[in-house]
Amino acid sequence: xxxxxxxxxxxxxxxxxxxxxxLTLWLDHGKANEMGxxxxxxxxxxxxxLEADDAVMCLCTTSRRLSAxxxxxxxxxxxVTERAxxxxxxxxxxxxxxxxxxxxxxxxxLFHIVVPTGVTLGWGTEYVLTGDYAIATSAASFxxxxxxxxxxxGARGTAELxxxxxxxxxxxxxxTGESIDASQACRIGLVQEVVPTMDDAIAxxxxxxxxxxxxxxxxxxxxxxxxxxxxxxPEGRRLELESAAYERTVEVGDAAVGRANxxxxxxxxxxxxxxxxx
Numbered sequence: 001x002x003x004x005x006x007x008x009x010x011x012x013x014x015x016x017x018x019x020x021x022x023l024t025l026w027l028d029h030g031k032a033n034e035m036g037x038x039x040x041x042x043x044x045x046x047x048x049x050l051e052a053d054d055a056v057m058c059l060c061t062t063s064r065r066l067s068a069x070x071x072x073x074x075x076x077x078x079x080v081t082e083r084a085x086x087x088x089x090x091x092x093x094x095x096x097x098x099x100x101x102x103x104x105x106x107x108x109x110l111f112h113i114v115v116p117t118g119v120t121l122g123w124g125t126e127y128v129l130t131g132d133y134a135i136a137t138s139a140a141s142f143x144x145x146x147x148x149x150x151x152x153x154g155a156r157g158t159a160e161l162x163x164x165x166x167x168x169x170x171x172x173x174x175x176t177g178e179s180i181d182a183s184q185a186c187r188i189g190l191v192q193e194v195v196p197t198m199d200d201a202i203a204x205x206x207x208x209x210x211x212x213x214x215x216x217x218x219x220x221x222x223x224x225x226x227x228x229x230x231x232x233x234p235e236g237r238r239l240e241l242e243s244a245a246y247e248r249t250v251e252v253g254d255a256a257v258g259r260a261n262x263x264x265x266x267x268x269x270x271x272x273x274x275x276x277x278x
Contacts, residue, residue: 012046013027020209022056023050023059025046027061027075039079040097043101047101051278054217058110058113060114060209061113061127062114062198066118067119071118072119075119076119078123095154095155102126102130102155102156106228107225109217110212114128114134116128116182117136117137117198123155126160126161134193136191136195137200137201138196140181142185143179152174158170163232164190165188182194213270214265216273217276218274218276226242253274
């Protein structure tokens with residue numbers, strides 16, 4: 001188990017599968033899973049725990065929430081209602097905090113799967129960008145309505161989206177606010193898989209989580225860090241980052257564990273990797 005009380009993250013409704021080292025966040029709050037201060041506080045605490053404890057190797061964020069009319073909802077944006085009466089300085093500070101939190105979630109030393117299941121607006125679409133892999137259900141839809149509200153997607157939307165879907169598609173989504181369905185999202189690269197139902201998505205997450213569980217926590221974290229830091233860098237810097245990540249696996253001894261247990265690993269068994277060393 002995590003070395004912390006999961007009930008402190010009740011705003012995120014976490015469920016821990018200790019066998020697969022999989023933590024699933026079942027978002028279910030507010031009117032439409034809108035993200036406000038309470039959820040930011042919970043995510044900050046969760047990041048503290050996941051950065052410090054390698055009991056979780058795979059994180060899944062999803063939702064079974066339905067609207068009053070029965071429409072699935074993932075995240076219907078930020079909680080704008082709570083900002084009533086805020087002055088400009090407080091709004092700026094709040095959005096800056098969101099931006100920093102999104103960056104922190106993106107860099108968690110584990111494999112993060114996002115499963116958008118329905119309405120995914122604004123902050124919700126930006127949250128998809130924090131994942132390492134996204135599996136949408138066929139009911140999912142995505143849009144960035146912010147420019148129609150006189151703002152921009154300010155929680156890393158402009159910083160991340162074009163890298164994932166290309167400049168033209170980012171411009172379409174951000175400048176027009178046009179909604180796209182799951183198949184379009186997959187075609188442009190916003191999500192990587194589309195499955196018919198939530199049950200299909202959860203089954204797929206379980207398969208991926210089991211594969212991750214068998215691997216060295218240190219190697220997974222090192223691979224992710226080097227890959228993310230290498231984006232946009234010249235070749236020489238990318239190779240430096242790769243070299244440093246490889247050297248880390250050697251330094252902590254996981255490379256030796258892999259060599260010593262090669263036959264059993266190929267046979268599908270998992271050696272004792274020890275604790276994650278970031």
